[in-house]
Amino acid sequence: MDNEFERTEQVDEFWADVRIQPVCVALPAGVGYTLRAYRMSDELPEATEEETSDDEAAETDELVTRVDDGDEPVARRRVVRGEEKAEVDHDGDDDVDAEEADYDEPDPKDFEDGPEDDEDAEPAEPVVEEVPLFLSRKGKLLLFRTVEGLAAFVGSDAPHDLAGLEEWDTVAAKLTVEQLVPTEDDSYELDLVVENLRGGHDAWDADLLISAGELTRDLAYALRLESVRTSISAGSPLDDLDESLRKSVEGGIGGFLAKRRTKKIGAEQAALAWRTIIGKISAATDWRD
Incomplete structure (x- = not known):
């Protein structure tokens, strides 16, 4: 060399x-x-959209193609499916409207206070370390x-x-x-x-x-x-x-x-x-x- x-x-x-x-x-x-x-x-430096790796792009494409039909986002579809399941679990009637399912009896646990120190807890400090960088691309x-x-x-x-x-x-x-x-x-x-x-x-x-x-x-x-x-x-x-x-x-x-x-x-x-x-x-x- x-x-x-x-x-x-x-x-x-x-x-x-x-x-x-x-x-x-x-x-x-x-x-x-x-x-x-x-x-x-x-x-x-923060990575830009242009610097996204091929693997990340492929993963993104895969997520996009999961929508079966219509224009609803994947996240919304999952919520809808969750509501439908909730309707069946609620009274076994598949024909109940999703809006009615939203008015289920509230769970008392939803109103319980969390641990006393949650509000005062400080977020964990990110780990700062020396890292290598090379002349590279994607x-x-x-x-x-x-x-x-x-x-x-x-x-x-x-x-x-x-x-x-x-x-x-x-x-x-x-x-x-x-x-x-x-x-x-x-x-x-x-x-x-x-x-x-x-x-x-x-x-x-x-x-x-x-x-x-x-x-x-x-x-x-x-x-x-x-x-x-x-x-x-x-x-x-x-x-x-x-x-x-x-x-x-x-x-x-x-x-x-x-x-x-x-x-x-x-x-x-x-x-x-x-x-x-x-x-x-x-x-x-x-x-x-």
């Missing part, structure tokens, strides 16, 4: 100011470049085979998920090809993960596998890959593997014990699990240029 340009202090300052970083990702289909940012969840990671292609896209008016960030106008106006130099920590070789795992415990590259896990967690969150998030969630076998690798890198007694635990993890099972994950990430990647 070589880049002909150099990561200078000026480049570091530019990316630090806009709080975005270029990222290089190697997948089985090739090497590509994109952008990633971290923001607190209360800083995120649940697809935009990955460019050249930095020139990435720079051209950034300077265009094409829609994407980073456009709502307040720093984006600065990036779009000032970015040059020479600034698209990812750091070593922002370069990931997912294409090597499965092969490395199949090489056996003694061949496992802890740095490679740990960095792959970090990128995968970010992508799973940003692209809403729920099955991937589940595969690497806390307590999962792959999360246990990640934790053992991290402790083994730290060294000491804890690192020694972690290495022993790591050897109990099935290499083939880990390789198969990671192959599935990388396949899902590849399927959620939109290769450009």
Whole structure:
């Protein structure tokens, strides 16, 4: 994943100011470049109707087509059905008008006061956390085979998920090809993960596998890959593997014990699990240029 340009202090300052970083990702289909940012969840731009995912649109279409006939909304139809059922339950007469059913004897429980502290209870504070964002569109990671292609896209008016960030106008106006130099920590070789795992415990590259896990967690969150998030969630076998690798890198007694635990993890099972994950990430990647 070589880049002909150099990561200078000026480049570091530019990316630090806009709080975005270029990222290089190697997948089985090739090497590509994109952008990633971290923001607190209360800083995120609101999604627009145009940014609604294909899955959400399909779900909306499904709800719309549930109306059997006539112009009544689905919600109204459900209320009508509820009234009809109430009429039958009330006196067993299917011919009673819906208006008459509305005058059922009130339930005394409807007039009971709730708990004394309900009115004074404060709503729970929303959880604010740091979340990852990528140069993506409708649940697809935009990955460019050249930095020139990435720079051209950034300077265009094409829609994407980073456009709502307040720093984006600065990036779009000032970015040059020479600034698209990812750091070593922002370069990931997912294409090597499965092969490395199949090489056996003694061949496992802890740095490679740990960095792959970090990128995968970010992508799973940003692209809403729920099955991937589940595969690497806390307590999962792959999360246990990640934790053992991290402790083994730290060294000491804890690192020694972690290495022993790591050897109990099935290499083939880990390789198969990671192959599935990388396949899902590849399927959620939109290769450009």
